[in-house]
Amino acid sequence: MLDSQPVGPVMLDLQGTTLAPEERELLNHPAVGGVILFSRNYESPRQAAALVADVRAARRGELLLAVDQEGGRVQRMRARYTRLPAAARYLEHCGGDVAAAEPLAREAGWLMAAEVRAVDIDFSFAPVLDVDCGVSEIIGDRAFARDAETATHLAAAFMAGMAEAGMPAVGKHFPGHGGVAADSHLALPVDDRPWDVLWSRDLLPYRRLIPRGLDAIMPAHVVYPSLDQHPAGFSRFWLQHVLRQRLDFKGVIFSDDLSMEGAAAIGDFAQRARSALDAGCDMVLVCNNPEAAAKVVESLDGLELPESARRLAALRRPGALPWAELEQTARWRRAVELVQPLITGDGA
Structure with missing residues (x-):
């Protein structure tokens, strides 16, 4: 469309399984560029596809749809969807044999991506690239391994499977959330480890996967005081000097949710959004707080970020098989059969 609005810098959420009138209006603000879905927005593949279609129709312009569908504890879409294992399960299931775990991770990455894209959601915020240091409960088995x-090997395999299904990969939480015990949803974690430790351990997945086409990255709401006083998602040191310059990353940078307590020290919601964008984020997330989301959107009225809009638009990749067709493919049936034995208990 000639009058189509570009992708704006704010990703927000919805309250229910259908689009409310005030949400429909907000979606057309130029600052809006994305919607993230949660469990409360999902009932079935048919309902999700209808909601996504309604959201896209409501926006006069470009829009990205996302979800957190890692597997294990973090899987928003469940009914009719394949139950996915936590990332640590691939290696555990194979008795520590990395070569045996890689094809499982790859097939699970494909399955996750194919099912999410089947209802026209663009991507999941995955894979988790944190290295489990044995101290973070919020990361824990969401990480592929402690080594x-x-x-890196298993995340690369999962990412390759996602790419086969046409889904961009979003690595998180840069430069690494695995070395702190505090949960950034509830507090501002502080990681005192020096640069050489972070470089050789936590940053290794990014160093290896950025050259292999990692499409997007989400930084952590964690402070690394030996290097910078700001949480990574609000730090020009981390986002510009390390990520853009030293690691030569050219993809999208998403903020983590600005409603999390780890972002509160930056200021009010408008200040958080501006600080994240000024530091180098292309898009900011504001979740579970409709009033704050509306304030952020209004505070960014008139802001134009053409380079960010271009990077964000590249994440929209139509052409996925719809759900009814996907379920009929031999690839889907084979992937489900491979993944199901890895599920153990509620934590998967």
């Missing part, structure tokens, strides 16, 4: 090389 950085192993975590």
Whole structure:
């Protein structure tokens, strides 16, 4: 469309399984560029596809749809969807054999991506690239491994599967959330480890996967005081000097949710959004707080970020098989059969 609005810098959420009138109006603000879905927005593939279609129709312009569908504890879409294992399960299931775990991770990455894209959602915020250091409960089994090389290999396999299904990969939480005990949803974690430790361990997945086409990155709401006083998602040191310059990353940078307590020290919601964008984020997330989301959107009225809009638009990749067709493919049936034995208990 000639009058189509570009992708704006704000990703927000919805309250229910259908689009409310005030949400429909907000979606057309130029600052809006994305919607993230949660469990409360999902009932079935048919309902999700209808909601996504309504959201896209409501926006006069470009829009990205996202979800957190890692597997294990973090899987928003469940009914009719394949239950996915936590990232640590691939290696555990194979008795520590990385070579045996890689094809499982790859097939699970494909399955996750194919099912999410089947309802026209663009991407999941995955894979988790944190290296589990044995201290973070919020990361824990969401990480592929405690060894950085192993975590990198398995994340690469998962990412390759996602790419086969046409889904861009979003690595998180840069430069690494695995070395702190505090949960950034509830507090501002502080990681006192020096640069050489972070470079050789936590940053290894990014160093290896950026050259292999990692499409987007989400930084952590974590402070690394030996290097910078700001949380990584609000730090020009981390986003510009390290990520853009030293690691030569050219993809999209998403903020983590600005409603999290780890972002509160930056200021009010408008200040958080401006600080994240000024530091180098292309898009900011404001979740579970409709009033704050509306304030952020209004505070960014008139802001134009053409380079960010271009990077963000590249994440929209139509052409996925719809759900009814996907379920009929031999690839889908084979992937489900491979993944199901990895599920153990509620934590998967």
